[in-house]
Amino acid sequence: MAVTSAQIYAWLERYAGIVAEQKQYLTGLDAAIGDGDHGINMDRGFQTVLVKLAPVREKDVGTLLKTTGMALVGSVGGAGGPLYGTFFLRAGAVLDGKAEVSDRDLVGALEAGLKGVVERGKANPNDKTMVDALTPAIEQAKQALDNGAPLEQALTAAADAAEKGMRATIPLKALKGRASYLGDRSIGHQDPGATSSYLMLRALSDSLATLPQRASTTTT
Amino acid sequence: MAQTTVTTRLKKLINTPETEVKDAMAGMAAAHADLIRVEYDPNVIIRKDAPRKGKVGLVSGGGSGHEPMHGGYVGLGMLDAACPGAVFTSPTPDQMARATAAVDGGAGVLHIVKNYTGDIMNFEMAAELARGEGAKVNAVITNDDVAVQDSLYTAGRRGVGVTVLLEKIVGGAAEAGADLDAVTTLAKKVNANGRSMGMALTSCIVPAAGKVTFEIADDEMELGIGIHGEPGRERTKLKSADEIAEILTSTIVKDLPYKRGDEVLAFVNGMGGTPLIELYVIFNAVNRYLTGEGIKITRSLVGNYITSLEMAGCSVTLLKLDAETTKFWDAPVHTPALRWKV
Numbered sequence: 214m215a216v217t218s219a220q221i222y223a224w225l226e227r228y229a230g231i232v233a234e235q236k237q238y239l240t241g242l243d244a245a246i247g248d249g250d251h252g253i254n255m256d257r258g259f260q261t262v263l264v265k266l267a268p269v270r271e272k273d274v275g276t277l278l279k280t281t282g283m284a285l286v287g288s289v290g291g292a293g294g295p296l297y298g299t300f301f302l303r304a305g306a307v308l309d310g311k312a313e314v315s316d317r318d319l320v321g322a323l324e325a326g327l328k329g330v331v332e333r334g335k336a337n338p339n340d341k342t343m344v345d346a347l348t349p350a351i352e353q354a355k356q357a358l359d360n361g362a363p364l365e366q367a368l369t370a371a372a373d374a375a376e377k378g379m380r381a382t383i384p385l386k387a388l389k390g391r392a393s394y395l396g397d398r399s400i401g402h403q404d405p406g407a408t409s410s411y412l413m414l415r416a417l418s419d420s421l422a423t424l425p426q427r428a429s430t431t432t433t
Numbered sequence: 434m435a436q437t438t439v440t441t442r443l444k445k446l447i448n449t450p451e452t453e454v455k456d457a458m459a460g461m462a463a464a465h466a467d468l469i470r471v472e473y474d475p476n477v478i479i480r481k482d483a484p485r486k487g488k489v490g491l492v493s494g495g496g497s498g499h500e501p502m503h504g505g506y507v508g509l510g511m512l513d514a515a516c517p518g519a520v521f522t523s524p525t526p527d528q529m530a531r532a533t534a535a536v537d538g539g540a541g542v543l544h545i546v547k548n549y550t551g552d553i554m555n556f557e558m559a560a561e562l563a564r565g566e567g568a569k570v571n572a573v574i575t576n577d578d579v580a581v582q583d584s585l586y587t588a589g590r591r592g593v594g595v596t597v598l599l600e601k602i603v604g605g606a607a608e609a610g611a612d613l614d615a616v617t618t619l620a621k622k623v624n625a626n627g628r629s630m631g632m633a634l635t636s637c638i639v640p641a642a643g644k645v646t647f648e649i650a651d652d653e654m655e656l657g658i659g660i661h662g663e664p665g666r667e668r669t670k671l672k673s674a675d676e677i678a679e680i681l682t683s684t685i686v687k688d689l690p691y692k693r694g695d696e697v698l699a700f701v702n703g704m705g706g707t708p709l710i711e712l713y714v715i716f717n718a719v720n721r722y723l724t725g726e727g728i729k730i731t732r733s734l735v736g737n738y739i740t741s742l743e744m745a746g747c748s749v750t751l752l753k754l755d756a757e758t759t760k761f762w763d764a765p766v767h768t769p770a771l772r773w774k775v
Contacts, residue, residue, distance in 0.1 A: 250522065253641070286525060286526055286558060287525050290551065291523055294555065295526070295555055299558070333557070386586075388587070389550065390588055393586065394581060396586070
């Protein structure tokens with residue numbers, strides 16, 4: 214099975230819609246332990262992404278992802294811009310020039326994106342960041358593919374794991390970012406970055422599950 | 434009788450929150466056309482005669498709302514370019530990459546970055562982009578705020594007042610022809626020898642948010658406030674200026690620590706909403722305290738130089754001086770906000 218540019222575009226468009234819908238929710242989570250602009254910044258970023266994707270939406274998967282990354286880097290600001298920007302830039306670099314990608318390529322690109330986020334933000338698991346949602350998600354996706362599961366199932370497992378990881382940030386004390394200034398006062402709040410990361414992976418899983426036009430050619 | 438009311442309405446001299454940064458940039462460009470020029474999208478304030486051939490370029494930047502930092506420090510003997518972000522939001526890498534290219538006179542560029550997670554990451558990405566274009570880029574991070582514990586368990590100390598002093602001193606060295614390595618080493622020395630702590634009497638209002646960043650009662654103050662209205666060490670009852678100055682100064686002195694016989698630059702900074710007369714009351718108390726400790730103030734700076742919109746309050750910064758840092762502090766400077774010997 215192969216994932217096409219159209220499906221990747223559908224994911225990004227769906228996620229942009231979810232960010233717009235959940236703008237207040239994300240901003241509210243951030244107001245509790247950060248500087249209260251995560252939803253506003255992510256929405257500004259993904260609205261920019263939609264504008265920048267319009268002229269290149271027919272192009273290869275790598276171009277779509279890299280365009281997304283550059284749009285985020287240039288429009289989000291704060292920590293979210295470099296982190297999400299790096300995620301998409303690194304994922305796109307892996308898939309450069311590919312009009313359609315294999316299941317493993319896609320999960321490998323997500324993993325490259327996570328690696329970029331870790332390098333950029335220098336966060337470890339349990340620091341109460343987006344890494345806490347992304348790390349178990351990509352682990353689950355890889356395991357599912359290894360067990361012979363189809364991509365849809367692997368991505369659903371990833372989204373479920375991200376959701377669990379997101380909830381697991383609630384009792385954690387923040388060790389990175391502005392929330393870390395609060396020390397113990399950050400305990401009891403769900404991390405906004407982990408939340409937006411979960412929503413991103415759920416959007417991916419949902420958009421691939423609902424889009425029928427998967428390419429018929431098989432790539433490995 | 435007029436009544437004192439705490440207003441949360443947006444009563445500001447702006448057109449819209451969205452246009453504030455660009456409107457102010459255009460105003461700066463018009464007011465200081467002899468010193469700077471500005472570019473938009475990406476937003477950059479650039480020294481008029483940049484790039485200067487053979488001179489190390491100095492680029493700083495950060496969220497807007499701290500004026501005159503950083504745009505007010507672009508000019509002779511200080512910064513070559515400044516990148517203003519949205520209010521209290523770090524600028525984006527395309528801004529710093531453009532600034533770096535615009536001021537690179539072939540001797541390399543130093544990025545001066547305050548220690549906030551967003552600023553660090555955006556400057557890192559910008560440095561990667563600039564290096565990809567062949568530029569030689571170093572970075573120095575300021576982290577002088579003693580109110581935040583420096584530990585593995587936080588993002589580390591925030592960069593505050595020392596940033597202004599560093600931009601001046603390092604700017605003097607770069608103007609005198611120091612190379613990139615020497616400028617970088619000097620910048621690190623300035624940061625290592627400086628400490629700051631602030632306090633707030635009132636909150637600020639971020640235009641896009643439209644309401645006060647934090648609630649504070651008429652008889653309270655926040656000790657250890659950050660320059661974005663982030664919580665500090667402690668919320669306490671308001672004390673006298675002498676007591677406040679002593680709390681801030683003694684905490685700073687113990688931290689480095691500054692010792693008997695040290696010569697320091699004492700910098701009393703206003704947060705934006707405090708009149709100069711009150712800053713001099715604070716300076717008087719700082720001077721008395723330091724004299725008692727046997728620490729000699731050999732240079733000073735008093736005024737609103739790193740602000741937090743309309744917040745009332747102050748910060749105290751001490752920088753231990755030596756012959757080199759004193760010489761470059763005294764060197765000529767001509768920028769919108771600082772000017773002497775020119």
